[in-house]
Amino acid sequence: MAEPKMLDCLNKIRNVLKGTITREQVSDWAEIYVSADDPKIDDDQVWDMLILLSGIDLKDSPNSYLHSVDDLNDWLEEYK
Structure with a gap:
């Protein structure tokens, strides 16, 4: 399993x-x-983004x- 890059994470948000x-x-x-x-993720920013993305599907109501x-747009701005 290849280590994801920040661009991979940002593209996931863009695709959402x-x-x-x-x-x-x-x-x-x-x-x-x-x-x-x-996990072998060397880049701390990528690790932080992966944690955010693991909760991108959380709901506050049904x-x-x-x-x-x-929020997603803010993540794009913060991490690009």
Whole structure:
């Protein structure tokens, strides 16, 4: 399993915003790394982003996500 790069993480967010991938798919992808016994992620910013992305599908009600579209855009700005 290749170590993800920041560009991979940012593209996942962009694809969620475009509607080409679901939040649940991104969360599942990030969770593979976050829950690994020895994740081997050398870049601390990538690690932080993976933690954020593992919770991108959290809901604050049955019909709305905890992290808004504005939050996702903020993540893009913060980590690019």
